[in-house]
Amino acid sequence: MxxxxxxxxxxxxxxxxxxxxxxxxxxxxxxxxxxxxxxxxTQGMTQSPHEILRSAMFKEDYRQMVIVKDIDFYSLCEHHMLPFFGKVHIGYIPNGYITGLSKLPRVVEVFARRLQVQERLTMQIKECIQEALNPLGVIVVIEAQHMCMQMRGVEKQNSLTTTSDFTGAFREAKTREEFMQLITHGR
Incomplete structure (x- = not known):
């Protein structure tokens, strides 16, 4: 069979x-x-997000923040196998290499298309970018709605869960604040 x-x-x-x-x-x-x-x-289980990033790495001396925000994602909660979905915001500060901008949403997609929890999804995206590009810093913020909280259990339809993780230059409050300001500008 x-x-x-x-x-x-x-x-x-x-x-x-x-x-x-x-x-x-x-x-x-x-x-x-x-x-x-x-x-x-769950097709992300068979895909390599590191290969996706490395397939479009370009030597570049740019050392300012690169942000891709409002990346839509859909995933399945590993506890109830119900959907959770929302937006991912990614920032990184290059250290000699950049990647094609479309590759960051593709990395999100690979990790989201697995049985997941939001906290791990946040860390996996951050770690993959850090390992593949070795930037001066990476930050990932995810805002999501969880059907396991909305359809069953506490049934809170308007709840939003936010997670974040960061490395390097984003450990400085000023750099994190700049990122947060840039991703919320225009909302």
């Missing part, structure tokens, strides 16, 4: 355990669709 067939088999069993009839007209293809969706939503 292929992995896709196994996923379909198990999702069919889950439907039965939930009291549904997997042979009901509306559910016949559901195990196949859910299996494909889960493979898509």
């Amino acid at each position: 292929t992995k896709d067939e196994e996923l379909q088999y198990h999702y069919s069993k889950i439907l039965s355990l939930l009291g549904e009839d997997p042979q009901r007209e509306g559910l016949i293809k559901t195990p196949e669709r859910v299996g494909k969706a889960m493979r898509f939503l």
Whole structure:
């Protein structure tokens, strides 16, 4: 049996355990669709974010802050396998090398397309950029809504969770403040 067939088999069993009839007209293809969706939503497990960054590294003497903000992301909480989603803001100060700007959202996508927690997602993005580019500093801020808090449990629809992590030059309060000012400007 292929992995896709196994996923379909198990999702069919889950439907039965939930009291549904997997042979009901509306559910016949559901195990196949859910299996494909889960493979898509966790495809980051087989991708290398370091390779993505290194594929577009350019020698450059620029040593000021580079920011890519409002990067949309969608992930699955590893505790309930429910979605969490929001915005990622990334800043780094080059130290001889820059990367293509589209590569930062791609790194976010790779780490988000795994079973995750927001805290780890924040650290993984920061560590990957630090390791691949060796900049003078990296900062990552994530603002997210968690369906596990909105649809079940405490059911707080308007809650927003913010996490941040930083290295190097961003350890200085003045540098962090400049970054925060730049990502909130215009809101």
